[in-house]
Amino acid sequence: MTSQLGLRHLRCFIALAEENHFGRAAERLGITQPALTQQIRRLEEITGCRLVRRRPRVALTEAGEAFFVRARRSLADADAAVDIARRTSRGERGLLTLGVVPSTLLVPELPRAIRRFRETHPEVELRIREMSTTEQLEALRLERIDLGLLREAPADSEIASKVVVRERFVAVLPAGHHLATAEPFPLASLASEPFVLFGKSLNPPFYTRVVDLCRAAGFFPRVVQEAPEVQSRVSLVEAGLGVTIAPACIQRFCGQDIVYRTLDMPEAFTTIALCWRRRDRSPKVEAFLDVLMGQHEQPVPST
Amino acid sequence: MTSQLGLRHLRCFIALAEENHFGRAAERLGITQPALTQQIRRLEEITGCRLVRRRPRVALTEAGEAFFVRARRSLADADAAVDIARRTSRGERGLLTLGVVPSTLLVPELPRAIRRFRETHPEVELRIREMSTTEQLEALRLERIDLGLLREAPADSEIASKVVVRERFVAVLPAGHHLATAEPFPLASLASEPFVLFGKSLNPPFYTRVVDLCRAAGFFPRVVQEAPEVQSRVSLVEAGLGVTIAPACIQRFCGQDIVYRTLDMPEAFTTIALCWRRRDRSPKVEAFLDVLMGQHEQPVPST
DNA sequence: CATAGTAATAGTCTTACGGTATCGCCAGAT
DNA sequence: ATCTGGCGATACCGTAAGACTATTACTATG
Numbered sequence: 313m314t315s316q317l318g319l320r321h322l323r324c325f326i327a328l329a330e331e332n333h334f335g336r337a338a339e340r341l342g343i344t345q346p347a348l349t350q351q352i353r354r355l356e357e358i359t360g361c362r363l364v365r366r367r368p369r370v371a372l373t374e375a376g377e378a379f380f381v382r383a384r385r386s387l388a389d390a391d392a393a394v395d396i397a398r399r400t401s402r403g404e405r406g407l408l409t410l411g412v413v414p415s416t417l418l419v420p421e422l423p424r425a426i427r428r429f430r431e432t433h434p435e436v437e438l439r440i441r442e443m444s445t446t447e448q449l450e451a452l453r454l455e456r457i458d459l460g461l462l463r464e465a466p467a468d469s470e471i472a473s474k475v476v477v478r479e480r481f482v483a484v485l486p487a488g489h490h491l492a493t494a495e496p497f498p499l500a501s502l503a504s505e506p507f508v509l510f511g512k513s514l515n516p517p518f519y520t521r522v523v524d525l526c527r528a529a530g531f532f533p534r535v536v537q538e539a540p541e542v543q544s545r546v547s548l549v550e551a552g553l554g555v556t557i558a559p560a561c562i563q564r565f566c567g568q569d570i571v572y573r574t575l576d577m578p579e580a581f582t583t584i585a586l587c588w589r590r591r592d593r594s595p596k597v598e599a600f601l602d603v604l605m606g607q608h609e610q611p612v613p614s615t
Numbered sequence: 616m617t618s619q620l621g622l623r624h625l626r627c628f629i630a631l632a633e634e635n636h637f638g639r640a641a642e643r644l645g646i647t648q649p650a651l652t653q654q655i656r657r658l659e660e661i662t663g664c665r666l667v668r669r670r671p672r673v674a675l676t677e678a679g680e681a682f683f684v685r686a687r688r689s690l691a692d693a694d695a696a697v698d699i700a701r702r703t704s705r706g707e708r709g710l711l712t713l714g715v716v717p718s719t720l721l722v723p724e725l726p727r728a729i730r731r732f733r734e735t736h737p738e739v740e741l742r743i744r745e746m747s748t749t750e751q752l753e754a755l756r757l758e759r760i761d762l763g764l765l766r767e768a769p770a771d772s773e774i775a776s777k778v779v780v781r782e783r784f785v786a787v788l789p790a791g792h793h794l795a796t797a798e799p800f801p802l803a804s805l806a807s808e809p810f811v812l813f814g815k816s817l818n819p820p821f822y823t824r825v826v827d828l829c830r831a832a833g834f835f836p837r838v839v840q841e842a843p844e845v846q847s848r849v850s851l852v853e854a855g856l857g858v859t860i861a862p863a864c865i866q867r868f869c870g871q872d873i874v875y876r877t878l879d880m881p882e883a884f885t886t887i888a889l890c891w892r893r894r895d896r897s898p899k900v901e902a903f904l905d906v907l908m909g910q911h912e913q914p915v916p917s918t
Numbered sequence: 919c920a921t922a923g924t925a926a927t928a929g930t931c932t933t934a935c936g937g938t939a940t941c942g943c944c945a946g947a948t
Numbered sequence: 949a950t951c952t953g954g955c956g957a958t959a960c961c962g963t964a965a966g967a968c969t970a971t972t973a974c975t976a977t978g
Contacts, residue, residue, distance in 0.1 A: 318621045347967050361704030375704040382696030386689045393685030401664030401678040650936050
């Protein structure tokens with residue numbers, strides 16, 4: 313029966329084939345010469361043919377040479393299997409799928425963190441999928457993504473999260489708007505302005521956050537136009553459809569027809585959070601978090 | 616230590632990965648479920664990481680999937696190694712180097728035997744090298760060829776041989792020669808003719824055989840020209856340089872300017888023999904001999 | 919003929935592995 | 949809520965593989 317064959321036989325045979333000497337091969341294997349003799353004899357019993365010619369010197373037979381080629385490959389694959397399993401389990405290798413809200417990548421720390429992760433974990437395939445916050449939470453639950461990068465950490469028993477960036481809100485106004493020069497900027501002054509916003513379903517907590525800020529300033533925003541992407545909202549403001557408030561990173565979009573004003577409320581900020589399945593203590597996820605957190609000592613930079 | 620790993624672990628793991636069920640996998644392996652559980656546990660201890668998730672159902676972890684790919688290849692190679700070693704030792708596979716004197720291949724049985732061997736042993740690479748009889752004996756001793764096909768079996772303690780073909784000698788004369796019509800042909804009539812022959816060193820026993828035949832006919836051949844290849848000697852006869860005697864197979868070279876005459880001596884024959892190292896009971900050699908002998912019941916056909 | 923080098927053999931002990939019996943856990947039915 | 953069946957884990961025991969020490973057998977070489 314072939315099933316008698318063990319990797320130990322292969323290891324012994326390969327050492328012998330490479331040393332052409334029972335004593336030296338045994339030494340290399342860390343066993344004694346009689347033990348090696350036994351292993352080789354057993355191997356020849358299993359295969360049913362002579363693999364090694366012992367006299368006048370140790371040398372492989374033709375069958376032995378044929379065996380040797382495959383044996384070495386077999387052993388290499390076995391060792392590689394162990395090695396790769398270990399690296400995979402340590403999160404050094406494998407597939408990591410990350411959902412992102414496109415606008416989060418405007419914060420320079422985040423692309424930088426991704427780049428650093430790829431450099432430190434070259435064997436991890438990082439697959440990035442753009443999706444809304446709501447879609448990410450669903451995708452996490454369905455295990456379609458391993459991590460989500462979204463705005464406003466959700467309160468969820470299954471999903472854990474960690475705030476990675478804190479951003480102030482800014483008012484976004486078309487150039488030439490009658491409020492465009494005020495500084496510092498009171499949110500209340502937008503009370504009667506038409507708003508460009510996003511649908512609540514895309515990210516209810518974030519939507520609520522925006523509305524609550526307006527409430528605190530004494531008004532309820534009058535939404536005249538919706539657009540899911542913040543870039544689109546800014547463009548619509550630029551086109552004169554209304555005003556909006558948005559996270560500070562949006563100021564990276566600059567243009568002649570657009571003006572940003574920092575709000576005067578210290579509580580007017582929003583957070584970007586990294587989310588994962590709470591029960592999934594996957595080391596890949598840990599590794600990504602480590603890199604993201606590790607790159608600057610203070611875990612929550614604010615802009 | 617990786618060195619703890621055994622093929623048994625791999626076999627168990629692969630069965631489990633394919634069945635996704637301890638009971639069924641164990642059954643397929645011909646062992647009981649607790650034994651399989653132990654093997655998998657041990658494997659996970661060796662690799663140092665979980666390879667199998669057991670709840671809610673048996674499924675591989677990502678590390679397990681990575682392990683699986685290599686493990687299967689490793690096992691396949693190990694099994695292939697055994698299989699190929701066995702086939703090689705049976706002479707069904709490997710390299711068989713055959714030295715031949717070119718003229719022997721003029722006897723139709725021999726190319727036919729080679730063809731048949733290739734058909735019945737498709738995994739044996741048959742390498743044919745043209746060389747003189749003397750060169751073959753040396754090459755056999757140096758293990759540069761496994762078999763030699765030559766004229767006149769040598770008496771040699773190291774080299775075994777088997778006669779495979781017996782051929783009559785024929786006289787080779789230029790057309791129009793004054794003896795070219797005599798039939799049956801007495802060798803003695805060539806007594807005073809100039810001979811085209813080969814150097815004794817190419818094959819001393821064969822040379823001696825030719826000379827002894829002439830002696831028996833009452834003369835010593837007067838050699839006026841030497842050529843190692845029998846084809847060349849015939850061409851030289853054709854060109855009128857002299858006469859010669861040669862094995863009957865040479866009659867396959869026919870032409871307007873050449874005439875063959877069968878000698879009237881019944882003892883005027885020569886043999887083609889297959890030779891091998893006496894101590895080398897290689898099954899490839901056996902296999903070749905079997906095919907060569909087996910194709911016609913009578914082992915020594917004569918022409 | 920003696921000797922050194924090298925592989926094979928003998929005898930003993932440890933450990934791996936397989937078997938039987940049984941436990942623990944979870945899901946679906948009552 | 950409790951019962952029950954399916955399934956994997958654990959406990960314990962017996963057999964056999966494998967390693968070690970000591971020794972023998974064979975060869976090539978001085």
